[in-house]
Amino acid sequence: MSVPGVIRVLLACVLCQQAWAEEDLWPAMQRTASAARELNYQGLFIYHNGAIIRSVQITHINEAGREFTRNVVLDGRPREVFSEGDDIVIFNAKNDKVVIEKRRGQNLFPAMLPTQLQPLKQNYKLKFIGQERIAGRLAQVIDMIPNDNLRYQYRVWSDSEYGLLLKMSMLDT
Structure with a gap:
């Protein structure tokens, strides 16, 4: 095979691999x-x-399907947020006040994405950007590109081994 023929075959392989990777982005x-x-x-x-x-x-x-979270705010006013499922307890150390409330569709980092992705699939397309190191971990980088001008574009970095969201940025101005 000639050199231009080899280059065409390699280019075709790369393009097929990229298209295959983009098809598999929604499961990722x-x-x-x-x-x-x-x-x-x-x-x-x-x-x-x-x-x-x-x-x-x-x-x-996550213990047997029950989620427990503790978030400690390290800057500014001291505050801790504890949650079990949809129940949230906020402890404000400044005035020894405790507030108990139900979570209202609020997704705290890294649980930013909904578990049901169908609405996202209807409004976004995904584009594989590449891989980067974030917080010492190898991450795959995916852009969420809106299908209209009513939504923001996001870039998502998720851990290549475990899938955990490591970083998320809104790209629109």
Whole structure:
């Protein structure tokens, strides 16, 4: 086979592999949505929005299908958030006040993605960007591109081994 022929074959293989990878992105996204709720993990979450930067220590335990989470806000006013399933207890150490409330569809990091992805599938397409290291872990990078101008575009970094969401950014201005 000639050199141009070999190059065409290699290019075709690369394009087929890329198309195959993009077809399998929704199962990867489903794995990411489930990992945040099913795995046990502990780590530091950094939230950045404009001039606001906050760090939160996260501990998540799933014991026989029951989820327990403890989030400790490490910046500014001391505060801890405990949850079991949909029940949330917020402890504000400043005034020794405890607030108990029901979660209202609020998804805390890393459980940002809904477990039912059908609405996302209807409104977004996925694009594989590549792999990067985040927090010392190899992550696959996927863009969620909206099908219209009514939604934001997101970039998602999920752990290649476990599927856990490691980083998420809104890309629109």
